[in-house]
Structures are given as structure tokens and as C-alpha cells.
Amino acid sequence: MPTSSRRPRAAAASSTGPSRGSVRATLALVLFLALVAGGVATWRYDLLDGRLDALIGTGPDAPATGDPAAVAPPPGLDLPPVVAPGPVADASSTGGSLDAAAVRSALAPYLRDPDLGRHVRVAVAPLGDAPVVFASGSRPAIPASTTKLVTTVAARLALGPDHVFSTSVRLGPTEGAKGTRAALTLVGGGDPFLERAPTTPDGDAWPYPARADVATLAEATAAVLGEQGVRRVRLSYDDSLFTGPAINPTWEDDYIPGVVTPTSALWVDVGRTLSRSSRVDDPSGEAAGAFAASLRGAGIKVSGSPTPGSAASRSRVVAQVDSAPLSQIVQRVVDVSDNEASEALLRHIGIAEYDDGSTDSGRRGVRALLRSAGVRLAGSTFYDGSGLSRANRAEPGVLLDVLRLAADPTRPDLRAAVEGLPVAGFTGSLRLRMDEGPPAGLGRVRAKTGTLRAVSSLAGLGTDLDGTVFAFVLMADAIALEDTLDARQALDSAAAALGACRCSG
Template sequence: MVLVLALGAGGVAAWRTGVLDDAAREVGDRLAALTGDPAPGPDDPSRVPPPDGLDLPDLDEPAPVAAEADPRALDRAAVRRTLAAALGDRDLGRHVVAAVAGLGDGAAGSAPVGLVARGRTPAAVPASTTKLLTAVGALSVLDPATTFETRVVRRGSTLTLVGGGDPFLARTPAAAEGAAYPRRADVTTLARRTAAALRGTGAGPLRLTYDASLFTGPAVNPSWPADYVPDGVVAPISALWVDEGRPASGVGRVADPAREAADVFAAALRQAGVAVQGRPRRAQAAVGADPVAEVSSAPLPEIVDQLLQVSDNEATEVLLRHVGLASGGEGSSAAGVAGVAEVLRDLGVPVPVRQLDGSGLSRENLIAPETLVGVLRAVGTSAEDSPLRAVLGGLPVAGFTGSLALRFDDVAPVAVGGVRAKTGTLTGVSSLAGVAVDRRGTPLVFALMADRIREVDTLDARAALDRAAAALAACTCS
């Protein structure tokens, strides 16, 4: 909110706050004590006489500062002019599409302004802007208080480590000075709790199994390029892993994240004084097994915030499977995609032309910019207490946070800190979808997409999209 107080020639204006009200009452009480006259109330400052010798002109009624802004009143021609110029950069390649809308639901803002700057197809490969759809899907079908538990159960002489689909389950507790956001549960703490629960039970050497059966379907999405997993671009998606499938070195990805997590847990159990026989083996937890210990993830909105800020592929794919479980009872990528589509329909948002994953790693995804704008508008017009609002908080801030921290360094200054957007980048693909506020203070949601970029132009194309988003913030588009 911008507040302007204008004082005309000889005019007087006063702003009352609770503090000033109290002061006015005190002054009034003192005047009454001195003069015997009733004290003017704080709601009637005109009754306060001026000091002797000061002659003031009459107080004129000020003109209104500005008409109330209507966030639906887009100047569609201005939007088209602004984007046509900004997206004309040849570094963006042969296919560039965009859409912009206001946040209102009325007729003036109901249809986004669409623009095919170059090319013929009105949809494009979205890259990581796909994560907006997955985030909205998860926040729609899961309770915002949801956490994901990693458990240990016991049946006889067998302990079972049961994965609950915690995307950020860690190996060890974070150092106090380097605590990660959001808070991470870890298997070392789980092992210590397990040891404490077993102490005094007379348990002898125990066998350890691990259960990652919560998720089903291919762990590696069939639509991803074949070299993504062996080259360490993404881990096989699992309901049980540590450090998102990364090895202890933090470099690359492990081939079997669930086994890696079980091995780390077994070592931590031994360190905590529990005798464990051999190496862990994969097996489903026995029906009726007794609970021993558990650790819980951060709540869902914090997970969404993080995955949007840093564009976390693995965490997003885990949430997609939770969408599948909540909406269709199956923890697969395909069920998650179907669940997201159902959420979009319920929100009145056009479904993607084609969506095959949750993170946007697939080059076979095809989404119109109007879909991304529709998702952002659904978020922006949701109730203040809606779980969907977590998406707004997760959008990186231009020039400051997340995946936009090192961008927007050569744009109109008004855009730095004034644009929030989700990035999307693959080889030959760059996209940006978020919120900008124009010079009249009207919030605009936008999606800018280019998917035929020459590799040599990758950084220049990214900068061109930054300038396009900045142009929306600098324009008078409402």
C-alpha cells in the first residue's frame, strides 16, 4: 500500500493513530483542567483552538489521492505492445509464447492476454514452471498440516525401516549453525530413538529390512532423457531415501536410494548400540508389526516453499506421488499427473496439452502459457487463509532469492524485488511464470515461454525473459 499525504497552501492535514488518540485525550484533559471548558474529543480536531497570534485559513476538502484501483482493468493493448517489444529479442529463438492476466475474476480480467510472438504453436515445453502445477495439486488434495513420517516397526527379531515419502529426509542432524530450511528429519536421530525404545527390552541381535513400497510405478520417468539417471541429473524417485538420493559426498546420485538409506540407518543403529545382523534387505513391513520410533518432516507448505525457491526436481516428484496417493490411491507418477489435472479442472484452469511428470524434466511436456497464468491467478485470488497461498511465498524474488537471486541484473530497477517468478530451464528451453506489479500498482500474473533457443544463446535468452518480465513491472498496463 502507498499512502500519500498532501498539504496544500495553508492547508492542514492530520493522521490519527492509536498513539495520537491517547495524546489528544491527555491534552484535552489538561485543557479542561486549566480552562474549565469541555475538552474537544479526538474525533473533532477542528474544535482545538489555534495558539494565540496564529491565523490559519479555512481547511479545504482535499481531492482524493487516486481512484480505487481495479486489478481487473487490464489495458490489453498496452500489454501487447509491451510484450511484443520485449519478446522480439532474436536470442529467444523461433518459438515464443506468452500470456498475461489481472487477478480479478470479472469480465475485464477473465481472459488472459495471449501472445504468440514467434512460431505457430500456442503451447510450449514448460521446463520447471511445471512445478507450479504440482505445488497447487499437492496443496489442494493434502491437508496443509500434513507431514511425512519415516517409521521403524518391529516383529519378533526383525526391525523394518518404513519410508513415508519424506522428500528431505537426511542422513544426519543439521549442525546448529548450518540448519537447513525447511527443518529436516534424519535417520541418525531415528536410530537413536529406536535404540532408546529398545533399551531394556532384552532384544538380542536384530535383522533389519526396509520398506519403500508406498510409491509404485517406474522410479525413473519413462519420458526423461535416458542419460538423466546415470549422469546424476536426478535420482530414482523413492518413498525412502536420504539426502534426495545423493551419496555421502553430495556429488551425483545413488542407483538405489532406498538401500542407501537402509545402510545409513543400519550404521547409525550400530553406533547407537543396537546389534544388527548383516546387511539390510528389502521387504514389506509385517502386518501388525509393533511401532518403535519415527521422525517427521516439515509441514507441507514449507516443503512447497523450498521446492519452488530452488526448483527442486526430486522433492517435486515425491510430492507428485503423494498427489496420486491422495487423489487416486496410487503413489505413481501417472496417478499424480491425473490428480493434478483433476485439481486444475476443479479450479477452472485449462489442463496441460500434455504433462508426463511433476518437475518439468520431461521435454515431452507441453503447456500453454494460459495454463500457468490460470494457476497463478487461482493462487492469487484464493482466500487469505487458503493453503494455496504458500505458492506465492515460494516464488523467487527477482534479484534476491532462490533461482532468481543472480538474475535481473540488467533490467528496469522497478523490477528488482518487484517481480516474483518461477523459472524453467532446459537445454533450448527457458520460461518464467510469476507476478509483477505495474506502475499503477496493479498486480499482473504472467507466463513467458521460449522452447527453440540455440544453445549458444542460452544465457542471452534467459536475460531477455528477465527484461520482458521487468517491462511488465515498468509499464502502465492497467
């Protein structure tokens, strides 16, 4: 739940440095001008989250930390030493009740903001199975990246918290003089965070969670081959674990390759180039090429370029690397809103439920798993795992049910989905947000963000000033383009107001 210490606000900076708010406003203005310069057609808020993350250091490669004092301030600030204040909140209670009138009063000033547009959905409820105390709006709304809460909880239901994804190398029959050449196959296991090396290009450790990598896999493979006298191999790669289209047909045409990588059971660096500055069209081939380069570096000659294929029936596993447990992967996905990893998890749900790694089977699996767990899905439809699809529709009650299910103390197997929720003002995609609403809301709200063109959403947990824990969903999907940032701020402030409210009954 909320953090126990609080990072100094920018207002505490010396008078010689810009305030946090001014730095943030300048960054938003620079980003706006840059995008406008590139043409109005490129002004897509489904691109904004990832690009802003890259600018401020909160993206998929940013370190995850639960310590507010460890979060670096924006450049240009001269901050005094951190002095830990008292607790942000009193001890929380999951069994408290909420007063509907108090919740309505806390939200009202922000929900009246015209920047939110003509379609706003809101729902607030205590944890457990207590009734919803406040609901507003009609018709399902576009959930954007809050969809990841649905996907990650379903993945935990399907696979369990300790499940790992294995990338292996299989060796076929040897040939040539004294068996010096062999058929080698790199087999993708759908590891969302498989990397090309054990460290980042700068030589740093990968951020949480720990990552498997193809360089380590190549070294282990070379050691086994050396023991068997194999010095040369023909290399193929097998990415057949995932089936069906690699690109979701409901995505916008220009999502590939700028926004998301085609989904593959075999990729490195989530389908990015060596510099990680752009995505590749053939992530499986890129991964195989990286593995081949590492094999050569380990003393094994690789004939030609890797080719698509499948492991021979008589082949055997000679080396394998495993991902971090699913619980840790889920935490990371929710914290930094990783689109590629979410899509990989959706395919794994299909495999677990129907032995088919397609998006369609994953979607069917999500509905079946959530229904069995008591989540009411009427009126909600999810076409992907990440929330990039504008065809997705969600009732706030679905997200409330998913949050309350994951927070249920009797379901520790699902808890990673809420443990990974960013903390307002401190971590992940909320690191630089919620600093303009009621200040008592900072540190009291954890939420999954969602941003698409004309869409903004938040879904998460909070603790009011009386210590009662609640779940909330805020969604707006008819926002005027020019009002997007202001609308997002209005929702942020509404969530902060709940944390700053004495709403307990």
C-alpha cells in the same frame, strides 16, 4: 508480494572490485568453456540450473531468506555497508486493471529479440478472474520447471497445507535368548527432505524447512529397544509406498544419475552420497545403510546388511519422525526448483487420489484436481512433476490459472506456491537474475524459472509501478543452443519491464 527493501546493485561497489555483471559474465564464460571442454553432448541446459545453483549457493542446500541484505554478494566484490532505501513499490492492489496497450508496449522490445527463436508464448492477466489482457503465440510450449507450479498446487489441493510425511520403524517378533534379537523394518513415507543427520556435514543447521533425519530416528528406536532388552536386530527396509518405475520413461537417457535421483519413498539427502557430490543408484538402500550405521552408533547390533522387505503383519511402530508441513515443503520446492521433491509430491498426489503411488496415478490426480478447481487444461499435458520431461506441453493459460488460483485470497491453503516464488534479484533461482533489464523491475517480480536445452520460461506474479498485481507467463522452446543465455536474458528483461511499467488502466 515484492520486498520492501532493495539490495545495493553491483554498480555501488568500489572501483577496485569487479562489477556484479562482470563477475556473472565471467562465471557464465567459465561454465561455458568447462562444458565445451567436456564435449558438446554434455551442454544440456536441463543440467545448468542445478550446477549453477551449486556454484553460486542457491541450490537445494542453500539458505532461504526473505531479507535482501542477507544475500551475500559474489566473491571478489568490495561493497559498502547496506543502507536500506525506501520501499521498492507502493502498496499493491490485487483489484487493479491492466491496460492492454501499455502491456504490449512494455513487452514489445524484448519479444522481438531474435534470440528467443521461432516459438514464443506469452500471457499476462490481472489477478482474479479478469480476462487475459495480452496473449501471443500459438501451440502449447515445453514448460520446463514451471511445471512445478502445477505439481505443488495440485499437491496442496490433494493433501492440505498441514500434511506431513512420516518415516517409521516397525518391530517384529523378537527371538533368541530372552528375546534379544528382533526383526526391524525401516518404512519409507515418501518424505522429500529426509536427511541422514540432524545437521549438514559441516555441522550447520539444515536450511528451511526443518528436516527429519534417520540419525534421530535411530536414537529413538535404540531407546525403545533398550527398554525391551533388545540388543541385536535384523534390519529390512520397505519402500513400497511408491509404485511403478522409479525413472520416468519420458526423461532423457542420461538424466540418471547425473541430473535426478530415481524416485523413492525412502531416501536420505534426496538420494545423494554422504558428501552430497553425486547421486546414488539405490536411494532406498543408501537410506537403510545410513539408518543402520546410526543404530550401531546408538548401541544396537545390526546383523549383516539391510535387505529389502516389508513390515510383518504383527509388527508395531516403535519410532517415527515427521517432515515439515507440506506448505513449507512447497515453498522450498518452488524457491530452489527441487526436481526430486517435485517427483515425490507427484507420487503422493496419486496416493491421495487413487491409493496408488505411481507417476501415472499422480498425473491423473493432477488433472482431476486442477479441473475441479477450475483450471482449464485443454492442450496441456504433463508427464512428470518436475518439468524435466521434454514431452510436457503447457498452454500459458494453464499456468496463469494455477498462479491466480494460488494467489486467490479465499484460498489460503494454496498460497505457499506463490509465497515460495523467487524474488527477482534477491532470492532462490532468481537471485542473480533480472539485473540487466529495467532496474525498476527488481523486487517487483516473483517467478518460477524453467530451463531445458533450447527452452526457457518464467511464470509468476509482479506489481507494476501503479501497484497493480498481475500474473504472467513467458515461454520460448525453440531457442538455438548458442542463444540460450541471451534468450533467457530477453525473457528476464521482459518480466522486469512489466514490473517497471505503468500498465494500470
